[in-house]
């Protein structure tokens with residue numbers, strides 16, 4: 001099922017997994033899904049306290065984290081200039097001298113993530129690289145514009161050059177337990193994406209319970225999602241460890257039943273290098289090494305890269321530069 005492809009980041013041989021084709025909606029399976037909230041919360045609470053990565057390996061793990069970032073700008077005041085600067089950062093995520101010292105020249109982020117209107121600018125700015133552009137489409141972030149327009153927006157983003165589409169699901173389908181409607185929506189959106197990979201944003205902070213999160217995760221995977229993603233970054237609560245455990249376990253169950261690996265993208269509020277290391281350890285522990293590759297794991301983050309760069313500088317020089325001390329406040 002797996003095919004080796006040349007390394008994109010140079011970190012590890014990259015493996016491209018077979019895409020999830022989805023399956024018929026299995027309502028009995030959905031109904032049987034439970035989530036033991038207190039057990040999940042107890043386990044999640046232990047994660048940040050553990051020394052997730054040995055000190056001598058931290059730089060390597062931080063480089064790995066860089067290769068997994070969907071470097072994001074999703075602001076109402078985005079301009080072509082801002083997107084071009086973001087793309088320059090995506091091409092060269094940290095200072096060249098650091099990458100030379102760490103033996104990783106040529107390292108890039110996983111993707112750049114922008115609103116539809118910025119896709120063409122990003123595609124042009126990334127020409128000559130293999131960094132894909134991800135577009136948030138389908139009436140991001142609320143997903144409440146007319147259905148036809150949401151589907152059409154996907155097509156527009158694909159035509160503009162997006163290779164990945166981050167769709168938002170209709171939260172009301174989850175809140176009313178209308179799994180058929182959620183499944184149909186996911187199916188339609190997946191079809192509209194064509195060859196572009198589709199990430200389903202659940203907006204977990206608006207789904208009420210972890211059981212809803214688990215069930216929505218499963219239905220989106222049945223509908224053919226290539227990735228499930230926690231949040232838009234605009235909800236009051238975005239990526240959390242309990243939600244992540246819940247979604248990761250749904251991915252594990254789906255793989256056990258179907259043989260297909262679905263990717264995971266925590267997004268929103270992940271801004272510290274140490275948090276990124278906790279997530280990577282979680283992925284390795286719960287799902288194993290395949291989920292430490294860009295085709296199965298991404299961080300959706302606008303400011304994580306800055307903190308990773310500061311920590312790498314500290315690792316290499318023993319101190320923070322004046323500019324970085326200023327940035328840390």
Ligand SMILES: O=C[C@H](O)COP(=O)(O)O
Nearest residue numbers: 233267268269300301302
């Ligand atoms: O999908 C990505 C998120 O919108 C980024 O959120 P953030 O700005 O909190 O890192």
